[in-house]
Amino acid sequence: MPIETEILIIGGGLAGLTAALHLKKLGLEVTLIEKQNYPHHKVCGEYISNEILPYYNWLGLDLSVLKPNQINQLQFTSVDGNSIKTNLPLGGIGLSRYAIDNYLYQVATTRGINIFHGNVQNVAYTNNQFVVDTVDGSVYKAQHVIGAYGKRALLDSKLDRKFIGKKSPYLAVKAHYKSNFANNIVSLNNFKGGYCGVSKVENDILNICYLADYESFKKHKNIDTFQKNVLYQNKNLERIFSEAEMIFEAPLTISQISFEKKEPVLNHILMIGDTAGLIHPLCGNGMAMAIHSAKIVAELLYKYHNGIIPDRQALEKEYTQQWKALFAQRLKFGKILASVLKNNMMENIAMKTVNLFPAMLNKTIKYTHGKPIIASEI
Structure with a gap:
């Protein structure tokens, strides 16, 4: 027998679990499908802007129990050895996906949200209803489906999404380390060909996550050789890696990371988080954006x-408009910023300009971050 629900969420990461908790608080029937068991690590920068805290407080979520690392400064370094440091306007926290996703999952289960583990292979929409099939043969029926399954999945191919047919040049690598790296930065x-984010998360653990050009990466025998030959050209990165001891047995990697434009709504599925659009990691705000998109769709x-x-068409139109109003310019700016930093000459010009006019760096941060997220009074 099919499992029937009003709202079905595909994907149990930050966006999916936040949406489920919000919908449950509003009294709506919600079911979530996640393909992996909790807890698990994910390739992620693991920095969250403090803009999410008012919203999470409203949801009754207390991230302080996870003892996140408090961050109030941003440092940017170039290959040529230039370095800029500034205060973050809102500040943020360092918190691993291993910790926060598992926390949200535990809260969701205690609040009575139905969570199933399975790998969705098909979503069909007919007669104003969705039928969702998983690889293990389970069938779900729902009035609404929210796509929260991450950067890319087999389902994207099934849905014939435009971005999935374009080969992406990017590869991401992440690992956790023991290190004396400063807590607040x-x-x-x-x-050359990428950028690397470094910051502490809970338990004094250092997260190092970088995005690299795959063509450059594959010229080297392995990750260690690539890091020593390419990343270490940035002397700050060489120092960070040389002073750190990896905790993971091996780094986590994902390929085919696409920053191409995605559809916030496709085949009547409401997309949230990275499923709707992925901001370049150097902007440092993907986690907050995922959480904010969950708020929009729930409301x-x-x-x-x-x-x-009044109807589904109006719902989809309103969601698309709100999503674009909040995030489209951030994604566009992120792409522009990434293209500038990939060009050595443009990077040097940008660094010199920011050194002459330090306030420009804070303006740049504001272009990729939002204001504190407040739940609407409905």
């Missing part, structure tokens, strides 16, 4: 459920 370090589904939004 998130460090962004440019290198609009509540309005639809209560007749404030």
